[in-house]
Amino acid sequence: MAEATTEPASFRDPDTAVFYANGGVFRGLSERAASDWERVKATAFFARLMKEGAIIATEEVAADDEKAPLSPRGSTWSVVLRHERVPVVSYPYEWPFAMLREAAASHLDVLLAALDDNMSMKDGTAYNVQFFGSRPVFVDIGSFEPATGPWPGYRQLCQTMLFPLMVQAHLGVPFQPLLRGSVDGLSASDVTGMFSGLAKLRRGVLKNVTLHSMLERRVTSSSEDVKKKLTKAGYNVELAKAAARNLRKLVGRLEVGKRDSTWSDYRDTCSYSDAEALAKQRFVGEALASLGGGTVVDLGANDGAYSLLAAQHADYVVAVDGDEAVVDQLYRRLRSEGREDILPLVVNLADPSPALGWRNRERAAFSDRVRPDAVLALALVHHLAIGANIPLPEVVDWLVSFGGPLVVEFVDVDDPMAKRLLANKPSGLFDDYQRDAFEALLHKRCRVERSETLSGGTRTLYLAVPH
């Protein structure tokens, strides 16, 4: 295991850490964690959920202490596991509503199955879940421990999943900026202030928010003390199961109202004709087919029409859009079709996810996680250059920085969609936004393999390979 590197986010539990070596993903376990692993790997639920894909595929490998890196605290590992690699790592602040709800539901389903076999989990954070396309997978194998009293992950479940979902479902406030603002999520006391008046009566608020926050303020004994006393009073695994079941029911019932976002009906209102749409699909399809396989990122994916097209040619597609409502619709569609080859994410491309957490290393920036083999940027450049005032050379630099070939569309100032954007800006500010200028910038950085102007004359597509 030469040149192993420890995952920077994997330090909070001293008994386990993830590291990468030889292109593989490994997890070191301390002696204590190894004894929990011995127990969990012998259970029926673990084998079943791993087979079903609800738990990350994991196998034990020979612990080679000399080559495995030391733990972040300097000790050696007793046991080393190998995990299946997640194609593209994403974080809860990049997930639309239905995706976070699915993450919470699947986390609780794994907990319920574990409790049936007398196992529980140490924690309950949204970061325990990753996605293979639309399928949620529980990845924190180090979290399993024998079940005792109340589930210790409840507070984290609330902070990183339940409260964000409730805030969006009950108050209409999108949770993504809130989760991005704090790696630990929203505390009960933060959220209490958001639910005022009748909102306090909404589903699940009284117990999980109001009462929870009151108890957090009032109860001053140690957690261990409280746990012991509850267990002594008769709190057992059955009651932990009842709590998990109620939480699972609550999560399943949280829903957002129907939303009309700017982009949710873009496909119906966009400006180009059927003939243009067909020509565009043909260009994109042929361009992607010529590139072959790998991972494609579809920047400004909207309803995912071109992500679906890209998936015919690529192994994996990351569909990125800043509009939560359209990404939410796309996720629901992909989930209902059981698609595992398209990962939909909510990211404002003019303000993509930064590096967060301890030393800004715990959660990697969007640009460090998404390293595609090819980039789709259709009807995007004008939004960045005109809508977000980003200088055109910077837009091209940024597209090239992904490293792979680009399939990019330039929309002229005469196009109705570009005109609409320009109408909101003082005139004369975007005189440099011209097709000639864009082509010059592209040629400077790339070899343009093919290009085609659609029949309307205002939209041009390019397949460009960076030098």
Place this chain on the structure above:
Amino acid sequence: VQLAYLDPGSGSVIATAIVGGAAAAGVALRSARAKVGGMFSRNKGSAEPATDDATDSSEASSPADVDS
């Protein structure tokens, strides 16, 4: 309230007991009566008000049964 990662939070532990429904809340209440009461800061060292607090909690939880 600043809480460490693997610390479930004592208030949250009681809250999750109550989320478990009537039986679990009963256990929480019983443990409060058995003078887990010392848990509540406002009532340290006094058995009766501690029980009051726990009763508040279970009262607060009963209307929530309807909505969860």
